[in-house]
Amino acid sequence: MQRKFRLSRSEDFKRVRRTGKSYAHPLVVLVTQASDKTSPHIRVGVAAGKTTGTAVHRNRAKRLLREAMRSLLPSLASGWDLILIARPALVTATLADTRSALLNLLQRARILPVDES
RNA sequence: CAGGCUGGUCGGGCAGUCGCGGUCCUGCGUUGUCGGGAUCGAGGAAAGUCCGCACUCCAUAGAGCACGGCGUCGGAUAGCACCCGGGGCGGGGAAGUCCCGUCACUUGUGACGGGAACACGCUGAAAGGCGUGAACCUGCCGGAAAAGGGCCACAGAAACAAACAGCUGCCCUCACCCCCAACCCCUCUCCCCUUAGGGAGAGGGGCGAAGAGGUGAGGGGGUGAUGGUGAAAAGGUGGUGUAAGAGACCACCGGCGCGCGCAGUAAUGCGUGUGGCCAGGUAACCCCCGCCGGGAGCAAGGCCAAGCAGGGACGAAAUCGUCUGUGGACGAUGGGAGAUUGCUCGUCUUCGCAUGUGCCUUUCCCUCUUGUGGGAAGGGCCAGUCCCGGGUAGGCUGCACCGAGCGAUGUGGUGACACGUCGCCCAGAGAGAUGACUGCACAAGCGGAGCGAUCCGCUGGACAGAAUGCGGCUUACAGACCAGCCUGAGGU
RNA sequence: GCCCCCGUAGCUCAGUGGAUAGAGUAUUGGCCUCCGAAGCCAAGGACCGCAGUUCGAGCCUGCGCGGGGGCA
Numbered sequence: 001m002q003r004k005f006r007l008s009r010s011e012d013f014k015r016v017r018r019t020g021k022s023y024a025h026p027l028v029v030l031v032t033q034a035s036d037k038t039s040p041h042i043r044v045g046v047a048a049g050k051t052t053g054t055a056v057h058r059n060r061a062k063r064l065l066r067e068a069m070r071s072l073l074p075s076l077a078s079g080w081d082l083i084l085i086a087r088p089a090l091v092t093a094t095l096a097d098t099r100s101a102l103l104n105l106l107q108r109a110r111i112l113p114v115d116e117s
Numbered sequence: 118c119a120g121g122c123u124g125g126u127c128g129g130g131c132a133g134u135c136g137c138g139g140u141c142c143u144g145c146g147u148u149g150u151c152g153g154g155a156u157c158g159a160g161g162a163a164a165g166u167c168c169g170c171a172c173u174c175c176a177u178a179g180a181g182c183a184c185g186g187c188g189u190c191g192g193a194u195a196g197c198a199c200c201c202g203g204g205g206c207g208g209g210g211a212a213g214u215c216c217c218g219u220c221a222c223u224u225g226u227g228a229c230g231g232g233a234a235c236a237c238g239c240u241g242a243a244a245g246g247c248g249u250g251a252a253c254c255u256g257c258c259g260g261a262a263a264a265g266g267g268c269c270a271c272a273g274a275a276a277c278a279a280a281c282a283g284c285u286g287c288c289c290u291c292a293c294c295c296c297c298a299a300c301c302c303c304u305c306u307c308c309c310c311u312u313a314g315g316g317a318g319a320g321g322g323g324c325g326a327a328g329a330g331g332u333g334a335g336g337g338g339g340u341g342a343u344g345g346u347g348a349a350a351a352g353g354u355g356g357u358g359u360a361a362g363a364g365a366c367c368a369c370c371g372g373c374g375c376g377c378g379c380a381g382u383a384a385u386g387c388g389u390g391u392g393g394c395c396a397g398g399u400a401a402c403c404c405c406c407g408c409c410g411g412g413a414g415c416a417a418g419g420c421c422a423a424g425c426a427g428g429g430a431c432g433a434a435a436u437c438g439u440c441u442g443u444g445g446a447c448g449a450u451g452g453g454a455g456a457u458u459g460c461u462c463g464u465c466u467u468c469g470c471a472u473g474u475g476c477c478u479u480u481c482c483c484u485c486u487u488g489u490g491g492g493a494a495g496g497g498c499c500a501g502u503c504c505c506g507g508g509u510a511g512g513c514u515g516c517a518c519c520g521a522g523c524g525a526u527g528u529g530g531u532g533a534c535a536c537g538u539c540g541c542c543c544a545g546a547g548a549g550a551u552g553a554c555u556g557c558a559c560a561a562g563c564g565g566a567g568c569g570a571u572c573c574g575c576u577g578g579a580c581a582g583a584a585u586g587c588g589g590c591u592u593a594c595a596g597a598c599c600a601g602c603c604u605g606a607g608g609u
Numbered sequence: 610g611c612c613c614c615c616g617u618a619g620c621u622c623a624g625u626g627g628a629u630a631g632a633g634u635a636u637u638g639g640c641c642u643c644c645g646a647a648g649c650c651a652a653g654g655a656c657c658g659c660a661g662u663u664c665g666a667g668c669c670u671g672c673g674c675g676g677g678g679g680c681a
Binding site: 002003005007009010011041046056059063064066067068 | 135136137138150164510511548549550551552553554580581582
């Protein structure tokens with residue numbers, strides 16, 4: 001997942017988490033917020049807190065989320081800021097598990113068309 | 118071959134596809150949050166942050182005290198308390214581990230018995246027993262706690278310095294017992310004489326001095342380990358000795374100090390002589406001695422942009438010399454304030470009735486257009502230092518490094534390491550780059566087939582992720598390989 | 610990333626190197642009451658872990674584990 005699709009500003013994180021809508025899943029939590037400016041891309045931020053585990057486990061969770069998101073990126077609607085928050089169970093999940101969880105969440109948030117799956 | 122111990126190396130490999138980050142090169146009717154290519158891309162601990170440095174800042178960091186750290190010897194190093202090699206004192210080894218034998222069954226476990234290098238000493242007729250050293254692993258290390266202070270609960274007479282109890286005819290006083298001269302009484306014998314009496318001897322009894330012995334009490338002196346304790350009580354055993362005792366003396370043993378000799382760079386060890394037993398533990402209690410240490414830390418620090426709100430405290434001055442354009446400048450002495458992160462000295466900064474081409478204002482003078490301009494004097498503000506408070510969390514840099522650098526190799530050294538030669542440039546982000554899939558072998562586990570070699574299928578790869586960089590330490594860690602040592606069995 | 614602080618009963622805290630580690634509160638049981646509350650009595654319950662120093666460690670030293678805070 002290239003950096004241009006990434007959400008990186010601390011200010012952006014704060015805004016999305018404060019005013020966005022959240023969707024929960026045992027593996028991941030998705031937070032969505034429509035971009036205030038007419039951004040050409042969708043931007044995705046990935047987070048893993050200390051409850052996820054040690055540094056190895058946090059990195060593992062974030063890599064899984066980025067890799068799963070990469071294949072889904074072309075079919076997503078633009079103009080959204082997303083945050084994916086890892087939960088502890090994600091450390092033991094596989095890439096396929098993560099991808100199906102993201103599909104479920106994105107369809108519930110109406111960012112991914114339902115007929116896609 | 119099996120098992121144990123120690124040290125070292127590696128810690129998933131190869132190939133392909135997709136994807137991510139850095140650097141360099143490059144393409145363009147589209148200069149992009151663009152495309153293409155090359156190359157590089159986590160660790161032995163990147164971790165903990167326990168030590169030591171580099172580096173940066175703090176208007177000074179110097180000296181002394183205080184404070185903190187360290188403390189066997191030698192070496193290594195830029196440096197280090199933890200590295201290397203020695204020394205001393207302890208602990209483990211040894212209720213463990215391994216091997217052998219017997220038995221039992223649940224077939225790899227349990228029970229029982231025996232043994233475990235080697236050397237020396239003591240004891241014993243022997244079997245054997247006891248002790249010491251030592252291989253291997255591991256902890257600690259100044260003042261052998263005689264510079265001084267503190268503490269040592271409970272128990273105990275007492276916790277280090279004497280006292281108390283005890284022991285003690287060594288001395289004094291007193292009492293008593295026993296022996297006993299002289300004296301007195303009684304009895305018996307003999308002699309003189311025979312009325313009475315006298316003398317001598319023997320026996321018994323009474324009083325009982327001095328003295329000898331003994332007992333007890335009190336006082337004085339002596340004595341040092343006897344005092345059910347305790348973690349710890351001033352060498353141990355046996356004797357001599359003494360009033361009683363005691364290293365007071367003697368023999369053997371043990372420890373320590375000093376001298377000498379030998380070995381070693383040294384710590385120290387061995388031998389020998391001599392002297393004393395002058396005498397507890399604790400310095401990870403204070404302390405003393407020696408050495409080291411200024412403080413903070415890359416969120417250090419520098420630059421840019423953006424942004425906010427200010428407030429308080431400090432304000433007292435000289436003298437001398439030189440030069441001079443007479444406005445001042447420089448220097449010295451002394452002083453004030455501040456810094457020196459606890460104190461003193463020293464040092465540094467600054468000194469204000471100062472400096473400014475700044476701003477405001479008052480008065481006067483000149484010019485003159487009731488204005489303007491210029492000049493002089495006075496007052497205030499701003500720019501100072503320190504403290505408190507407020508704002509920013511954006512970008513660039515530090516920072517990806519020619520370095521205490523990495524790899525290979527040679528030499529020296531037991532080793533830490535050093536010195537050469539050749540080659541290389543080797544991760545660097547800022548929501549934070551290493552992942553996914555496939556195949557092949559590798560090792561491990563499980564299941565199935567097979568007498569077996571083996572085959573098939575499934576699971577699935579320890580601890581763990583750089584953030585300024587190094588060195589050491591500590592902690593976590595599935596396994597694999599290599600080397601050395603030890604034990605047992607077998608073969609040659 | 611760097612720096613600092615703290616771990617004692619379920620909770621909040623005391624605790625000179627020398628007890629069976631203490632207090633409040635909570636818990637449990639009993640008494641009291643018609644029942645409860647309050648009160649009274651009693652009981653159980655702890656030094657973060659491992660080494661070391663010491664005769665002796667909650668206290669001193671080292672390492673580890675866990676928690677908290679600060680720094681542009």
